[in-house]
Amino acid sequence: QKEVEQNSGPLSVPEGAIASLNCTYSDRGSQSFFWYRQYSGKSPELIMFIYSNGDKEDGRFTAQLNKASQYVSLLIRDSQPSDSATYLCAVKSGGSYIPTFGRGTSLIVHP
Amino acid sequence: DGGITQSPKYLFRKEGQNVTLSCEQNLNHDAMYWYRQDPGQGLRLIYYSQIVNDFQKGDIAEGYSVSREKKESFPLTVTSAQKNPTAFYLCASSIRQENYGYTFGSGTRLTVV
Numbered sequence: 001q002k003e004v005e006q007n008s009g010p011l012s013v014p015e016g017a018i019a020s021l022n023c024t025y026s027d028r029g030s031q032s033f034f035w036y037r038q039y040s041g042k043s044p045e046l047i048m049f050i051y052s053n054g055d056k057e058d059g060r061f062t063a064q065l066n067k068a069s070q071y072v073s074l075l076i077r078d079s080q081p082s083d084s085a086t087y088l089c090a091v092k093s094g095g096s097y098i099p100t101f102g103r104g105t106s107l108i109v110h111p
Numbered sequence: 112d113g114g115i116t117q118s119p120k121y122l123f124r125k126e127g128q129n130v131t132l133s134c135e136q137n138l139n140h141d142a143m144y145w146y147r148q149d150p151g152q153g154l155r156l157i158y159y160s161q162i163v164n165d166f167q168k169g170d171i172a173e174g175y176s177v178s179r180e181k182k183e184s185f186p187l188t189v190t191s192a193q194k195n196p197t198a199f200y201l202c203a204s205s206i207r208q209e210n211y212g213y214t215f216g217s218g219t220r221l222t223v224v
Binding site: 008031032034036042043044045046049051088090092094095096097098099101102103104 | 142144151152153154156159161201205207208209210212213214215216217218
């Protein structure tokens, strides 16, 4: 059974701080890793993907992947109240087109 | 603009009634998926289709049916056999590559009345 674990939160950070969201996975054969943002009552939106060890940066977002330790993180720099949402981690195994989703971490950025 | 459209946005079902949720995409994606989302449960896969005229059961297919007669369309029918259908239903599409994520529709919120 492939598992993707996320702390449900809520994670509360002040405006302007760095928010750090973590995700661990059980399948060592996992190859591709995705972060989706889901605002309350809305559908998920893909914001980052990563498949190589190390960091990948896109604007205020940085994804960090450590395959040896089986975790992937999402850092949000200069957090804004508009970043308040649930962040879903999704992991694909090698040869699979269907990801396993975590249950998501709720982030609250307070002014 | 390319995208994926779900309709209706809200749907009310009476006991014993079948209802059909629409999902249409113009992204030229081969693969389409249906998920159900309940509070605190995350996304659960109902059915998926990697190619026209072919589809596979996901983790919670009982009480649901689908068809894939056209590349653009993947409707989901919630049958009367589904005893607890109240949920947020999400349709997604993707190209068939490992390093490619989903595009989601805006969702249909189904309530049993």
